[in-house]
Amino acid sequence: MSTEQSTTDFPTTEELSGPLLTVKDLRTTFSTPRGDLTAVDGVSLELGRGETLGIVGESGSGKTVLSRSIMGLLPRSKTTQTGSILFEGTEIVGAEDAVLRDIWGAKIAMVFQDPMTSLNPVVRIQRQITESLRLHTSMDKAEAKATAISLLGQVGIPSPAERVRAYPFQLSGGMRQRVTIAIALACSPRLLLADEPTTGLDVTVQAQILDLLSSLQAERHMAVILVTHDLGVVATRTDRIAVMYAGHIVEMASTKRLFASMAMPYTQALLRSTPRISDPSHTRLTAIDGRPPDLINPPTGCAFAPRCTYATDQCRTEAPPLRTAPEDPTHLFACWNPLQTGHAGSVTTSKGEN
Amino acid sequence: MAPEPTPLLSVKDLTVDFKKGRQVVQAVAGISFDVYEGETLGLVGESGCGKSTTGRAIVRIEEPTSGEVSVAGTALTGLRRNDLRRARTSIQMIFQDPVSSLNPRRRVKDIVAEPLDIWGTETGDQRVATVREMLEAVGLDPDVAGDRFPREFSGGQCQRISIARALVMKPKVLICDEMVSALDVSVQAQILNLVEDLKAKYGLTLVFIAHDLAVVKNVSDRVAVMYLGRLCEVAPSDDLYALPAHPYTQALLTAVVEPDPEKATAHVTLTGEPPSPINPPSGCRFRTRCPKAQEQCALEVPELREIAPRHQVACHFPTLRP
Numbered sequence: 001m002s003t004e005q006s007t008t009d010f011p012t013t014e015e016l017s018g019p020l021l022t023v024k025d026l027r028t029t030f031s032t033p034r035g036d037l038t039a040v041d042g043v044s045l046e047l048g049r050g051e052t053l054g055i056v057g058e059s060g061s062g063k064t065v066l067s068r069s070i071m072g073l074l075p076r077s078k079t080t081q082t083g084s085i086l087f088e089g090t091e092i093v094g095a096e097d098a099v100l101r102d103i104w105g106a107k108i109a110m111v112f113q114d115p116m117t118s119l120n121p122v123v124r125i126q127r128q129i130t131e132s133l134r135l136h137t138s139m140d141k142a143e144a145k146a147t148a149i150s151l152l153g154q155v156g157i158p159s160p161a162e163r164v165r166a167y168p169f170q171l172s173g174g175m176r177q178r179v180t181i182a183i184a185l186a187c188s189p190r191l192l193l194a195d196e197p198t199t200g201l202d203v204t205v206q207a208q209i210l211d212l213l214s215s216l217q218a219e220r221h222m223a224v225i226l227v228t229h230d231l232g233v234v235a236t237r238t239d240r241i242a243v244m245y246a247g248h249i250v251e252m253a254s255t256k257r258l259f260a261s262m263a264m265p266y267t268q269a270l271l272r273s274t275p276r277i278s279d280p281s282h283t284r285l286t287a288i289d290g291r292p293p294d295l296i297n298p299p300t301g302c303a304f305a306p307r308c309t310y311a312t313d314q315c316r317t318e319a320p321p322l323r324t325a326p327e328d329p330t331h332l333f334a335c336w337n338p339l340q341t342g343h344a345g346s347v348t349t350s351k352g353e354n
Numbered sequence: 355m356a357p358e359p360t361p362l363l364s365v366k367d368l369t370v371d372f373k374k375g376r377q378v379v380q381a382v383a384g385i386s387f388d389v390y391e392g393e394t395l396g397l398v399g400e401s402g403c404g405k406s407t408t409g410r411a412i413v414r415i416e417e418p419t420s421g422e423v424s425v426a427g428t429a430l431t432g433l434r435r436n437d438l439r440r441a442r443t444s445i446q447m448i449f450q451d452p453v454s455s456l457n458p459r460r461r462v463k464d465i466v467a468e469p470l471d472i473w474g475t476e477t478g479d480q481r482v483a484t485v486r487e488m489l490e491a492v493g494l495d496p497d498v499a500g501d502r503f504p505r506e507f508s509g510g511q512c513q514r515i516s517i518a519r520a521l522v523m524k525p526k527v528l529i530c531d532e533m534v535s536a537l538d539v540s541v542q543a544q545i546l547n548l549v550e551d552l553k554a555k556y557g558l559t560l561v562f563i564a565h566d567l568a569v570v571k572n573v574s575d576r577v578a579v580m581y582l583g584r585l586c587e588v589a590p591s592d593d594l595y596a597l598p599a600h601p602y603t604q605a606l607l608t609a610v611v612e613p614d615p616e617k618a619t620a621h622v623t624l625t626g627e628p629p630s631p632i633n634p635p636s637g638c639r640f641r642t643r644c645p646k647a648q649e650q651c652a653l654e655v656p657e658l659r660e661i662a663p664r665h666q667v668a669c670h671f672p673t674l675r676p
Contacts, residue, residue, distance in 0.1 A: 058538040158626075172627050173401070202400035202565065204624045207609035229538060232611035259615050273543035275572040277610050281591035282550065283572060287543035291508055 020190060020223050021047040021070065026083035026093070028062075028069050035296045039065040041247035042083075044322075049190070050221040052214075054234030054255070056270070057244035060292050066244070067193045067227045069093075071110055072100045088190070105132035109184035113196035115176035119168040125152075125179050126164040129186055136187045151182040156212060174205035181212065188220060195227045210237055231271055235259060240330075243267050246293050246303035249322065253331035263325060263338035266304045302336070310337045360427070361388030362559050363412070363445075363527050368421035370404070370411045379631050381407040383583035383639075384421070386658070389527070394553065394560040396574030396591065398567055398606070402628060404583040409529045409563045413447050414438060425527060443473065446520035450532035452512035456504040462489070462515055463500035469523045488518040491555070493548060510541035514548070521556060531563045546573055567610050571595055576664070579603050582628055582639040585658055589665040599661055599672035602640045638670065646671045 028040040040062045047053055057063040068074050070085055072092045085092040087108065090099065112118040120128060129151060130144035139147065145164070152160035155178040168176055177197065184192055194213065198206040214237055217224050228234055234241050235255065242252040243264065251264035262268055272286040290307045293299050299306060305315040314336050325331035325338075370382040382404040389395045399405045410416040412423050414430060423430045425445050433441055449455045456465055466485045470476045476484050489496040492514040504512055513533060520528060530549070534542040550573065553560060564570050570577055571591050578588040579602065587600040598604045605624045624643050629635055635642050641651040650670050658668040662675060 058540060174627055203567065203606060203609040204400065205627060207611070208624075210611070230611070231539075231613035235613045235615045236611065236617060255615050259613070270539060271613055273540045274613055275543070275546065275566075275568040276612055277568045277571055277595055277607065278612065279572070281571050281574060281595075284550075285543035285547055285572065287547055288540035289544075291510065291541065 019046040020049045020051075020088060021045075022084070022086045023070065024084045024086075026066070026069060026085060027081065028065055028074065029080045031078045031080070032296065037295045038247055038298070039295060040069060041298075043244075043247075043249050044083075045242060045249065045252065047191070047223050047225065050217070050223055051240065052217065052224045052226060052238045054238035054241040055225060055227045055244060056229065056231055056234055056241060058229055058270075058292060060246075060295070061244040062247040063227045063244050064195055067110075067195050067225060070225070071104070071108055071193055073110075102136075105184075105189070106136040106187045107189055108191045108193065109187070109189040110193040110195065111177070111180050111184050111197045113199050115173065115180045115200075116168065118180055119176060121168055124165055124167055125171075128179070129164075129183050132183070132186050147186070148182070151186060152179070154216065155179070155182045155185075156208070157182075174201055174208065177201060177205075177209055178212070181209070181216070185216060185220070189222065191223045191225070192217070193225045193227070196229070197226070198233065199228070199230075206233075213237075231274055243270070246298060247295060248303065248334060249332070250304065250335070251333040252322075253325075253328070253333075257328055257331050261325075261331075263331070263333040264335050265308050265310050265337070265339060268339060269307075302334070310339075312337060362391040362426055363389040363561070364422075364424045365408075365412065366422040366424075368408065368411055368423065369419045370407050370416055371419040374632075377632050380583055380634070381631060382411060382418075383634070385580070385583075385585045387578055387585065387588060389559055389561060391526075391559055392553075392557060393576065394562055394574045396570035396577040397561060397563045397580060398565065398570045398577060399580035400565060400606075400628060402582075402631065403580040404631075405563045405565075405580050406531050408580070409447065409531045409561060412529060412561065413442060413445055415447070443469070443523045444525050445527040445529065446523065446525040447529040447531065448513075448516050448520050448533045450536055452509055452516050452533075452536065453504060455516055456512055456519075458504055461501055461503060462494075462507075463496070465504070465515060466518045466522055469519065473523070475523075484522060485518075488522050491521070491552060492518045493544075494518070508541070510537050510545060513537065513545055517545075517548070517552065521552065524556065525558070527559045527561070529561045529563070532565065533562075534569060535564060535566065542569070549573060567595075567606060579606070582631055582634055584639055585666075585668060586640065587665075587667045587669075588658065589662075589667075593662070593665055597665075597673075597675055599665065599667040599674065600640075600669045601644050601646050601671075601673075604673070605643075638668075
């Protein structure tokens, strides 16, 4: 670990140009007793510096596996990865532990869903924050402690100088999630992966944590990948959104564009099945029939075809490629029968029989 | 939906205490509400507010410390063990985790038939027919599903099985405790629609406990908001969401994220988190986080009072309608 470089180095101009993260044709396969399961199937994406990308999908869509692949966190045994993940010129797929160690915490950090299990229960939070500072930077103990206290203050923990001595169990769920954010931010990473960071939290706390993440991101010019199942969480907090289904990115566009003129029936179905507080009570929800496909035996053709109301024979036999919308080259979607532009986003709520 | 003079489920001054060493946590601190026949009452609040404890205390899974719960005129509180068991056939509960609330070693048809077997109400062909009817009602194919085990089903399907089991005794009241919060949005919508259909089909009365304000609004006729063991506000759903009178309800609603990028995110977020129920604030329990709190709030407990027809609020300084 002697080759380790200080993270406080100012990035060179060469580093500053071009995307921060480039994922090309990533395929992550797990071997299971029932057969090979391709959790991420040919995903490509780019992320600019300071950009926020939302990855939305239901359970089993591959969103978490994708985020863990980017971090290089998946177990080596029983996992096959092909494709490429370039982070500031460093290849993550197949990288050595030593390479990943320099990246973890220092350049890419992660906030997990459950703050209780991602914190060490028998270690004071001070040491959990200073651990990466001591490893990746040349700070001494006192400097690291001062930084830890300042970080706790930045994430909105009252009386940080005392709380730094606390154990995780002495804090509430929202406070614990703030601590995991402080840990993730300790070494000023360039990319923060937040995997369902607010899912277990109450609405008022969720709003606080999301606000905190956006303000910290703006201050630090940090890129964020926000992984969630909740379209509401990404709607106002991201620059771009990628929608995943059955291991594929099925639609990707700027947040504004996606909500205004979504092309993929799955995105629309997801949005329509979400209850909203602006709808009157007893509004009939447009549920998506059936359930996501078995990824060990994925259907031929479009993976969403069996549940899609617009599906044709072509959809059931031929997998649609990811293509660009004619009016907007940054809007990608994988569908043979895309929704009409302009109508797609207008969610009619008086759909049902009720 | 129109309120009848006599409520089907009536909760009066319910309190539930938990003892932890010498400390007493008052999880439910004296709440009263009525649910009328055919109505769905939503119970919302953040974690630790006592909403689940309330649901459990109604069916006496959790023994109430004081207060009275009655269903169709019969007081459940105070019933002896055997009478309570009999009474519980008319009041059923559905839990959050559909997988762990089903016995993994039993076949679906036996899980659904278990209440019938226990009470011996239906046997032989009639029992089989009832189970088939219930499975069909919840959208499962009895020929395919009946002989399988819970592990062969997804979370949404397991929740359907739980519903079938709860309905097989033809209960009057169904208590749903976070029944959709473990499910994906697309499946959640299926289950919510199913609940609405079954409610109409079997004339059910529901207490729907959840933390998701949008979900609660979708299924409920009236909504009750809880904070730290007390009710803050009770009102018909559309009124509550359009004209929230209690500062806590207002704060909750502004914190909700909507799947719409055009919606401004400027929320008056509540600072801090709920205080510990071991040592709740004096007077109004919300006053420590309330932007409107004044001296009176620390001194007097605000009682639930009517500020508009069917709209009750427990606040000294509610936002009144224009």
